[in-house]
Amino acid sequence: MQYWINHNGVQTGPVDLDAIKEMNLTSSAYVWREGLGDWVKITQMPELQGFYEMVNVNAEPQPQQASEPKADGEAVTGLPYQPQQPQINLQPQYAQPQAPAEPCPPTNLVWAIISTVLCCIPTGIVAIIYALKVTNKYREGDIEGAKRASETGAWWCIATIILGIIIQPFLSALPILTASMN
Amino acid sequence: MRRSLIILLVIAALLVFGFIYYALDPIQSGLFPRCGFLTLTGYKCPGCGSQRAIHALLHGDVVAAFKYNALLFISVPWLALCFYAESRRTRNPRLYVRLNAPLLIWLFLAMVLLWWLLRNIFNW
Numbered sequence: 001m002q003y004w005i006n007h008n009g010v011q012t013g014p015v016d017l018d019a020i021k022e023m024n025l026t027s028s029a030y031v032w033r034e035g036l037g038d039w040v041k042i043t044q045m046p047e048l049q050g051f052y053e054m055v056n057v058n059a060e061p062q063p064q065q066a067s068e069p070k071a072d073g074e075a076v077t078g079l080p081y082q083p084q085q086p087q088i089n090l091q092p093q094y095a096q097p098q099a100p101a102e103p104c105p106p107t108n109l110v111w112a113i114i115s116t117v118l119c120c121i122p123t124g125i126v127a128i129i130y131a132l133k134v135t136n137k138y139r140e141g142d143i144e145g146a147k148r149a150s151e152t153g154a155w156w157c158i159a160t161i162i163l164g165i166i167i168q169p170f171l172s173a174l175p176i177l178t179a180s181m182n
Numbered sequence: 183m184r185r186s187l188i189i190l191l192v193i194a195a196l197l198v199f200g201f202i203y204y205a206l207d208p209i210q211s212g213l214f215p216r217c218g219f220l221t222l223t224g225y226k227c228p229g230c231g232s233q234r235a236i237h238a239l240l241h242g243d244v245v246a247a248f249k250y251n252a253l254l255f256i257s258v259p260w261l262a263l264c265f266y267a268e269s270r271r272t273r274n275p276r277l278y279v280r281l282n283a284p285l286l287i288w289l290f291l292a293m294v295l296l297w298w299l300l301r302n303i304f305n306w
Contacts, residue, residue: 012272023273103275107282110264116294117229117257121218125291132287135279164218171216 006030006039012103017051025052104138105150107131108157115160123163127156185269204240208233228253228298252306253297260290 003020004013007029015023029052030039042052109131116124130153137146208214219227231250238246248255267274267281300306 010276012275015272019272103272104279104282106268106271107287109282109287110261110268113257113261113264113290117253118232122227125294128287128291128294131282132284132291135282135284135287138279139284164215167218168215171218171221172212174221 001033004032005042006032017047020048020051026055027052028055102143105134105143105147106154107134107150108153111157111161112153115157115164118164121160121164123156123160127153127160130156188269200240203233203236206237208237225302226298228294228301230301249306253294256293257290 002014002016004011005015005020005023005025006012007023007025012023013032025042027041027043029042031042031045031048032039042048108127112124112127112131114124115121115127130149133149134146134153137143137149206213214233217227217230219225220230229251232254235247235250235254238244238250264281267278271278
């Protein structure tokens with residue numbers, strides 16, 4: 001079962017139970033999963049008991065009042081809180097997760113840097129440029145474009161690393177070859 | 183479970199590579215990978231000197247390491263930070279998005295290119 005979490009205004013998901021266990025959630029977190037009409041307080045989810053720490057609810061910034069499920073999320077810091085429409089309670093087939101924001105696809109920045117700085121092949125630069133493209137598209141809201149850029153960038157990283165490994169024996173042999181020719 | 187296995191593997195790999203780079207001197211040993219860019223063009227790449235720098239660093243010689251490759255002193259800490267953010271991408275999406283901000287990536291790219299150019303001009 002996949003869950004979406006809104007904890008202090010930060011949305012995460014989809015995540016599974018194991019991941020939720022490690023998220024150090026507090027009782028102020030909200031949860032959504034398939035079959036639920038709207039976000040539900042984590043304290044009201046029977047299967048998530050023991051997955052969060054009880055805190056004084058009054059001290060925590062509350063994403064919404066329980067009696068006002070359509071609050072526009074002014075209390076939420078950061079990502080806008082998008083509650084589901086009320087008719088979803090009656091029509092669960094519309095309960096697709098429009099609300100949870102999708103996380104940024106991998107930018108492969110770590111591999112781009114490794115392949116640029118350690119593989120000594122200029123194509124690593126292309127991977128860095130694709131990392132840039134991923135974040136730019138993600139910020140524009142173009143998730144699909146960000147995913148494509150992420151994938152292309154990953155291929156550039158792989159190609160750079162493989163090329164770096166393939167040419168190594170030739171590079172080691174080159175000084176010996178030139179020495180024997182002289 | 184899978185995560186702790188990956189962390190263990192990373193630590194094991196770091197230890198093995200750390201031992202190799204401590205025990206063997208890249209200047210004397212022919213076992214270490216060579217820079218293709220330097221061999222083919224005669225110009226240094228941004229990563230040239232990294233292996234000698236790591237060897238020097240493991241022997242406590244920070245000054246020599248800096249002379250071999252100054253970029254390493256910026257790229258390695260940043261890489262470690264990016265790696266941490268990467269491992270927590272779904273749990274801490276904010277840190278990931280912040281660390282992958284276009285401005286930061288541009289800055290790093292500009293730094294690499296500038297370092298590449300300057301080290302070949304001034305023979306750093």
